[in-house]
Amino acid sequence: MSTLYATLADTLRTRIEQGFYRPGDRLPSVRALSLEHDVSLSTVQQAYRQLEDLGLAAPRPKSGYFVPTGRQAPALPAVSRTAQRPLDISQWEQVVELIRSVPRDDVVQLGRGSPDLSSPTLRPLLRALGRISQRQDLRGLNYDSIYGTETLREQVARLMLDSGCRLAPSDLLITTGCHEALSVSLRALCQPGDVVALDSPSFHGVMQTLKGLGIKALELPTDPQHGISLPALEMALEQWPIKAIQLTPTCNNPLGYTMPDANKRALLQLAQRFDVAIIEDDVYGDLAYRYPRPRTIKSYDEDGRVLLCSSFSKTLAPGLRIGWLAPGRYLEQALHMKYIGTGATATQPQLALAEFIAGGHYEPHVRRLRAQYQRNRDLMIDWVTRYFPAGTRASAPQGGFMLWIELPEGFDTLRLNRYLLPKGVQIAVGSIFSASGKYRNCLRMNYALKATDTIEQAVRLVGETIKELESQ
């Protein structure tokens, strides 16, 4: 016959396992439970001790019991070991395999970079887009200024204050997504044969752009918590004719870290000393879990050498293809490169976004998703801990919605992906985040979508498939 405390422990375990309490949640206080279940405080404490033994509850001094985020958080990935020289880019075939994939209902796409689009806080944007068409706004059908729609540039300049940037609308170019902002920046700064220094692993879009422009990539060792190695960067700047440094210092993709402010300032000083430009990708910056959001390197920039690139693709909707570039002293070259690439940017989405932001809808939406992504991060790490082989390493993202997984040396995620696709799960293979096909033993998973059993089962399937392949 089960005792009082065992019964209570069972009740709590069920609630936890049903997800009523999720990893990281605070569990009811001892006092609350003793009142709720009409048992003594010591009975509740016994129940909690039993849950502790089961690894389902963890005490925190002066703040009660919590659901642990994974019995034991996995170790961080190793600091990346990179080649010691500039490289030509490869890996286009793997990138194509990823970008060819269209959103599909029958595949859980953990590989793509899409945010959660189902949040009700996004509806005002759809309404704004609808209104512009309904009111037969012919302006929306015509070309607008090559710089971008004035009202949107005003709103973007305002939003960028949160990252410490004081910019005028005239400092901004609206672009076809962050992708064009990055591409324009590289074309404005570099010639074929030039060398660009990168954090590593790094966004495949940038590396494929380097490939397309005949620019060489110098990948630098990067710490999964503090970002690009400054000593390594300094050595590289002394050794190679580096034209620009391209990196994602805030809510990095794929590693999820945010460079400490001190490192951001030190990086800028290095760039000044060696007179090189910095191309700063801030596309995930507004999705940092801590508030206020971290500052950009651009916010410390005084001589206009930082080209800040961003977009609404991760915060709102990638399908709009609306981004922006704050090119500093390189405005004229950037304008030329923007013009010759696509001409003006689509007008309707710019008008709609300006209405959406001016209507006060941006901040609540981002606040909501930030919280959702943080919860999902804990869950995803918990699932990886449960379902992936022991010894799996995982990043500890401080923003965004991407988890980077490092498997033992020699494991091949390209092969893993080929096994997963027929089973209806897609991941991003690690090798596309390197100029030279490193990180074959790594993969990136997207945790933006609302955590469902479908997703948990997909992650479980990835873990089990890894175990199968390891045992072969």
Added chain:
Amino acid sequence: MSTLYATLADTLRTRIEQGFYRPGDRLPSVRALSLEHDVSLSTVQQAYRQLEDLGLAAPRPKSGYFVPTGRQAPALPAVSRTAQRPLDISQWEQVVELIRSVPRDDVVQLGRGSPDLSSPTLRPLLRALGRISQRQDLRGLNYDSIYGTETLREQVARLMLDSGCRLAPSDLLITTGCHEALSVSLRALCQPGDVVALDSPSFHGVMQTLKGLGIKALELPTDPQHGISLPALEMALEQWPIKAIQLTPTCNNPLGYTMPDANKRALLQLAQRFDVAIIEDDVYGDLAYRYPRPRTIKSYDEDGRVLLCSSFSKTLAPGLRIGWLAPGRYLEQALHMKYIGTGATATQPQLALAEFIAGGHYEPHVRRLRAQYQRNRDLMIDWVTRYFPAGTRASAPQGGFMLWIELPEGFDTLRLNRYLLPKGVQIAVGSIFSASGKYRNCLRMNYALKATDTIEQAVRLVGETIKELESQ
């Protein structure tokens, strides 16, 4: 006391001058007028003879009287005399001056490349855009395939049958306007230092792209009726290491001619003989005044050396920034260049355009505007004949909505533009259509918008300002 025929002649003259009958219109038959005004047939014939003397009516054998299109059509521009060697591009400053300009109510913008957006046949497109937002179609907010939305590529492939092209959706890339299609094509084919042969005058967007990519432009003599000189092209191909031929053979911008089919085939044979690629800009092709529309060079292409570039910017709405590229054998390189420039193309407008075309709304819209543009061409030429100095030369566009004007050697349209802007009229100066600043004595005027007194007065103002400047 005025006679019967003089009274009738007055009535008709008033109707013509009030625009009740427009240049090119058929005037009422002699019989109809004699019944309407209860006068004899010979009285009507006398009245018409008087109108003939006034240059307001012209008889056509077996088809009655018409309103003449301009007392005497102006002579065509001379065949362009081009430099004999590849050139680096200049003129960016003048281009910026044009593309900086935003549509404004207080300026009659004869310089921009916008079509008429006020036609009711365009409303179904706005409705389609509205519907996609209203039905909360989240697909519209997400990335779609890097190739473009499947349904739109199907519709585009179908539309291209009219130009003689048999293409599968998988042969097409959807791009951010024709501008990106051209830019992608040049980047897929050329390296810095390469030479590209062009018709001349030629679209400034292409030439600025050559500038941005460090490619040299070889401008070739171009006939205002038959297009690029094939003998000159053959000489050039023998003399220079030409990588590609870029031209707009159908409804050329800015000259308005359409190359005869025989010339298109001969051009393709030259390209085959010298093994060079052809970048064919067909963005005005569906706006040819004759039906069925002229064939593209692409429609004769058998070994995939023609990259066909087009968009909906001239037929529907430029603000959507939706174009396409049929890159033939260069699909893989083009896909890479598309990816690194902008990533995927915006999804919502692609879905809306696919609905619009599938709904059967494209053809009626284009048919209506084709007729409007043809009428406007006659009016515009008529106004130029009336208001511009004697000896002004003008193109005879066979499609599209651009008129090219050639003024006497030495006249400076840059200066003209500076005089016109404060007066609220903007033109496109000729020099931006040359790699090296030729055509300073030329200008381009847009006649897309419904012909109004405002526009006639604007054209008149241009003509009078030219006369003022000539007399200085």
